[in-house]
Amino acid sequence: MEIYQLLPKTNCKICGESTCMAFAVALLGRKKNISECTPILEGDFKKQKEKLEALLLPSAGAEETGMIVHPEICTGCGNCVVACPVDVANDPKGAAIGCAPTNDKVIFRVVDGKVVASNIKECRRFGKNRVLCYACIDPCPTGAIEFV
Amino acid sequence: MATCPGCALLCDDIEVIVENNRIKETKNACRRGAARIKGCINRLEPKIAQKPSDIESAVRKAAEILGNAKSPMLFGWSNSTCEAQVKGIQLAKKLGAIIDDTSSFCQGLLIEKLLQKKFRTCTLEEVRNKADVLVYWGSDAQDSEPRHLSRFSYFPRGESRQRGYEEDRIAIAIDVRESNTAKICKGHFYRIQPKGDREFILALIDALSGKVPAYEPKKILELASILKKAEYGVIFAGIGLTYSIKDDFDILVALADKIPNFHIMPMVGHYNMRGFNENLFKETGFVNRVKFDGKVVHDNRYSIVEALREKSIDALLVAGSDPLSSLPRSLVRHLASIRVICIDPCVTMTSKIATVTIPCAVSGVESGGTAVRMDGKIIELSKIIESDYPTDEELLSRLMGAL
Numbered sequence: 297m298e299i300y301q302l303l304p305k306t307n308c309k310i311c312g313e314s315t316c317m318a319f320a321v322a323l324l325g326r327k328k329n330i331s332e333c334t335p336i337l338e339g340d341f342k343k344q345k346e347k348l349e350a351l352l353l354p355s356a357g358a359e360e361t362g363m364i365v366h367p368e369i370c371t372g373c374g375n376c377v378v379a380c381p382v383d384v385a386n387d388p389k390g391a392a393i394g395c396a397p398t399n400d401k402v403i404f405r406v407v408d409g410k411v412v413a414s415n416i417k418e419c420r421r422f423g424k425n426r427v428l429c430y431a432c433i434d435p436c437p438t439g440a441i442e443f444v
Numbered sequence: 445m446a447t448c449p450g451c452a453l454l455c456d457d458i459e460v461i462v463e464n465n466r467i468k469e470t471k472n473a474c475r476r477g478a479a480r481i482k483g484c485i486n487r488l489e490p491k492i493a494q495k496p497s498d499i500e501s502a503v504r505k506a507a508e509i510l511g512n513a514k515s516p517m518l519f520g521w522s523n524s525t526c527e528a529q530v531k532g533i534q535l536a537k538k539l540g541a542i543i544d545d546t547s548s549f550c551q552g553l554l555i556e557k558l559l560q561k562k563f564r565t566c567t568l569e570e571v572r573n574k575a576d577v578l579v580y581w582g583s584d585a586q587d588s589e590p591r592h593l594s595r596f597s598y599f600p601r602g603e604s605r606q607r608g609y610e611e612d613r614i615a616i617a618i619d620v621r622e623s624n625t626a627k628i629c630k631g632h633f634y635r636i637q638p639k640g641d642r643e644f645i646l647a648l649i650d651a652l653s654g655k656v657p658a659y660e661p662k663k664i665l666e667l668a669s670i671l672k673k674a675e676y677g678v679i680f681a682g683i684g685l686t687y688s689i690k691d692d693f694d695i696l697v698a699l700a701d702k703i704p705n706f707h708i709m710p711m712v713g714h715y716n717m718r719g720f721n722e723n724l725f726k727e728t729g730f731v732n733r734v735k736f737d738g739k740v741v742h743d744n745r746y747s748i749v750e751a752l753r754e755k756s757i758d759a760l761l762v763a764g765s766d767p768l769s770s771l772p773r774s775l776v777r778h779l780a781s782i783r784v785i786c787i788d789p790c791v792t793m794t795s796k797i798a799t800v801t802i803p804c805a806v807s808g809v810e811s812g813g814t815a816v817r818m819d820g821k822i823i824e825l826s827k828i829i830e831s832d833y834p835t836d837e838e839l840l841s842r843l844m845g846a847l
Binding site for chain 2: 372374375377393409410437
């Protein structure tokens with residue numbers, strides 16, 4: 297809704313979406329880019345465009361599932377590595393029992409004291425049967441993992 | 445696979461990528477461990493009276509200072525290998541010196557009681573495989589030993605705890621503040637007042653005996669019922685608990701008697717503090733605060749804090765520790781008036797005021813050895829890269845030779 301408020305709200309359809317509301321949803325899902333809304337690039341909406349860019353900035357580095365890992369606040373404790381149900385299923389003799397991952401199928405691994413996400417397509421928030429999983433967010437005491 | 449000397453968990457599943465004898469990348473080590481493995485930013489240089497020197501002359505000068513001192517003290521040892529600690533104890537014997545480590549203002553009291561077998565304890569592997577109720581008492585494991593919860597205690601699946609933290613384990617935090625560990629314990633966080641541990645234990649003993657506790661009855665009865673149902677419980681006793689009940693330690697023994705399925709484990713910070721306690725205990729029957737004065741004398745006067753307060757020492761050898769950064773300013777002032785010898789791989793606050801500084805290899809990275817994990821298991825340290833610096837054990841041997 298916040299994104300929608302900053303759009304021109306003229307339902308001009310230049311972007312290819314039928315309404316500005318639909319364009320806002322597409323922006324949030326990173327299917328569309330701000331530059332596709334040509335009216336906002338013009339002078340009158342300069343301030344709104346800047347606000348919109350600032351609003352969408354946190355999702356800029358997000359993975360396909362919308363996951364962002366903030367390396368500056370991650371302590372590398374590895375709670376997410378062990379708690380992630382995909383890691384447990386894919387590496388029952390490594391990550392599942394608290395040890396170092398033994399294969400490349402895991403999503404999380406700790407490199408140089410910070411968590412790095414890979415194999416993101418394995419994440420339960422991705423694909424056809426996606427679920428709203430919080431298994432990596434809940435055990436993180438510093439809030440270094442978030443989804444946008 | 446390498447062993448991480450970052451904290452007393454001594455994680456032995458670390459992968460290290462080395463390029464041109466430099467550590468390029470670490471895998472699986474937490475931030476604290478990764479920083480430790482990557483080594484010092486400022487390497488210590490051999491110096492005598494702040495003037496550059498070489499290691500040989502610095503060792504000779506150190507031997508001269510210790511040999512001429514009337515009341516020398518050897519302190520530190522928490523970040524040294526067991527081999528160096530044994531050499532340190534031999535040196536103290538030879539000098540008739542006082543020897544103490546950081547445990548005298550840390551977990552020494554608890555470890556002493558453990559080595560005297562006053563409590564039941566267990567290993568971290570047993571915690572992973574069996575424990576269902578985990579109590580973090582006065583301890584912020586999440587920050588002090590970052591991989592404690594993920595590697596051993598709360599999150600992993602174990603032999604008898606196949607469903608891990610989701611269903612099979614309950615984590616409880618008892619602390620004066622909502623620490624990062626308490627955040628993970630969510631519904632089971634019990635906030636107490638500073639120094640309120642004694643009152644809390646007494647109320648818990650009442651509740652476990654079937655009485656209505658005088659202090660927060662609803663919460664205490666709820667906790668007591670969780671503890672009673674535990675099949676294999678562990679109390680991770682942190683420094684907060686140890687400090688708070690140090691004058692009346694028997695109440696923790698009384699609590700342990702009330703909950704027979706529970707084990708107590710000291711939460712140790714420095715990687716080999718328990719190692720020093722065990723080595724000195726084997727030698728003297730005490731874990732710290734000892735003076736070799738013909739015979740073994742154990743007294744509170746021989747702790748670093750009291751020795752500095754009473755100004756009873758005239759020379760101090762510091763190995764594997766940085767007392768200047770961890771002790772109160774009013775006490776460390778005395779360090780400026782005595783001769784200090786610092787053996788450390790990196791520049792520390794103590795090394796900056798030391799009369800003699802002797803650099804050594806980073807143990808667990810540039811030299812191997814053994815260390816004792818927080819649960820008492822002996823872990824082999826690995827040598828990851830080559831270094832020209834002598835190990836602290838070698839330096840202490842040379843120092844003994846020079847005496």
